[in-house]
Amino acid sequence: MKKICLALLAVSVFAFTACEDFLEEEVVTSLTQDYYKTKEGLESLCQGSYKILRYKGDYNQGEYLFGANNDIEVYSWSNADRIVNGSYAPDAWGNAVTGGQRITPFVNNLIGAVTTSQKFTEGCYPSIGACNVFLENYAGLSSADQTALAKRKGEILFLRTYSYYLISNVVGPCPLILKSYKGMPDNFYFPKASLETLYKQLIGDMRTAVELLPQETYTLTSSNFGRITKQAAAHFLSKLYLHRAQAAGWANSSLTDLKMLYKGNVATDLDSAIYYSSLVIDFMDDNNPNFGGLSTDFGDLWKIEATSTNTRDGQQEILLSAQYEPTQTYNGRYGDASALSLTHVYNSNHTNQDAGILRDINYGRPYATLMPSDWAYDAFTDKANDSRYYKSFLTNYYTTDISGNAKAWDAGTALYYNTYLKPLGEAAVTAGQKRGVKAADLYNASLENVGLVYVENSKDQPYDSLWVMSQPYVM
Structure with a gap:
């Protein structure tokens, strides 16, 4: 028995000696979820949540889901040609007969996905989840820290609303998730909320955002350039009111494609749209010395530059522009593809x-x-x-x-x-x-x-x- 024990001990010592070079533990990150309970952590979380603004403009995903077959854009090839070439299934959503799908993968990506190459999330529900973490942890801050981060709360409400706006424009009713999940949920059944319920939440959040956000304009040289402002939020809010007002009379429409757009019927929606859009116009026209009306050269709005300065983003009539970082590491699958894909029109x-x-x-x-x-x-x-x-x-x-x-x-x-x-x-x-x-x-x-x-x-x-x-x- 003693010989056996000595033999096992010798094997154990040899094993630890032999593995010494490759069993060293590497700390990948020292951050935990507790970091996002601090003022600094919430600042970082807010800044990272801005990536959802890049989604719509990036490459084919934005063009297929939000551009194709609207008033001004059509496919370069006919739908029939694309089916023959295998780009579409006959119904554009199901399994393709001779090639890959187009719409379904982009919808899945819009809902939420993890990139295979760089392992970061993109899509609406990952964005919504990050915003929910911010709002829950913001409520636990001291009064002084809440005051200091009030603008960031307004930005987060905007970004969560924008995420829901994107996904509801594509799939219609969708789960309305207003809390974060620490680990696996109890079940994976998330019932869809009606568009009426959804828009009531979105409009309420955006009214709060407008109150919290600063009424100012950031120049290209400002460290805050690209942040959401009161006028950007008011513009978005007026758009939500118009969306709801447009479909107010379609609750019982005999046409399915109209009935499905019903978002509620509030008599004051058009007045609210006028109020919030006027807030934008009045500020940009009268109170902002950096704003001189529409751009003097219409072509500057679409100028492609060889450098990454993107001076077109600073045009005086642009209320909000998606920002990209120059190393391309965290810009998403396609980086700043919008600079080129925009010109497809x-x-x-x-x-x-x-x-x-x-x-x-x-x-x-x-x-x-x-x-x-x-x-x-x-x-x-x-x-x-x-x-x-x-x-x-x-x-x-x-x-x-x-x-x-x-x-x-x-x-x-x-x-x-x-x-x-x-x-x-x-x-x-x-x-x-x-x-x-x-x-x-x-x-x-x-x-x-x-x-x-x-x-x-x-x-x-x-x-x-x-x-x-x-x-x-x-x-």
Whole structure:
């Protein structure tokens, strides 16, 4: 027996000696939930909760869930084409026949998900959970600390309301969770709250937020730039009132798609919308020396810059903009993709038009999922004089491909161009010659040559098709 014990002891000593190098415990973090019961912890939690503002603008998730098939945006491809290509299931929600789904994964991500690469949460319910932790722990602070963090409470109420606003716009009625969970819940049954119940809570929270938040404007150089202000909250609150008022008469509608939008019927909603929107207008117009009305240059609202300064965020008419951090570590799956994906409304898939145009940052991201609807174009009724149209939509693209990747004239279009369109003194073109490049420099396109032009064609007075096809660029 003694020999056995000695043998076991020897094995144990050997085991601990052999494992000494790789059994060292590494403390990943020293923070616990108690940290969020302190003033400093709640400051940090509030700042981290702002990431929900990035969700809607980031990449395809925002475009598919909030942009596609609204008044101004439609899919670049028809729904039928996307089904054939496997991008959609026939109903857009169920299992795809030949490829991946689109809508369902984005909805799941919107509800809440953990990124596989960097292991942080994104989506509405993780945001809501963080806000609930803040509000519960805020109630336990001293009176002095509550006063010091009153603005942050207003910001948190805004962010929780915004989270519910996003998810209810996509799925309708949803669970209304107003407390945090320390560990696993007793059960996983969270019944959906009606939109009427939801909006009553959201509007009440936002009224409180408006009272708590400061009425001021932060400049780009301010350390508080990007924080939620009273005017941003009042604007959002007036929008909630308008949403509820719009559907006030649809409680018993025979149309399902209208009835499902009912959020309650309060006689004073429109008056409240006027009151809170006027609060924004009056402050921004009269009491703020940094605000001079609308931006003097409409194009500055959409300017893409090579640096991360994002001066467009500081435009005087913007009430609130989502902020990104320059290292990209905590910006979410796509980082600041909104800078490029936003331009899907304003440019086209210009690289696939055989116009001698390669992908270029000056023309924005060419692989557009969405494109402007006819209504979006027609909203500019005076295109000849409305500079906002030309500062929104690109109409002329210049050749950037030196390999001669451009459409060639055929015999008919070359004849038409030489006879009716060719400027005096310019050499005639020949069948097979590339457009967008000079005849003497056939395979060396330069930025001086137009490769693609968009024009508005009227069904009442349509352009002659041969005239269009014979232009020295793709029209």
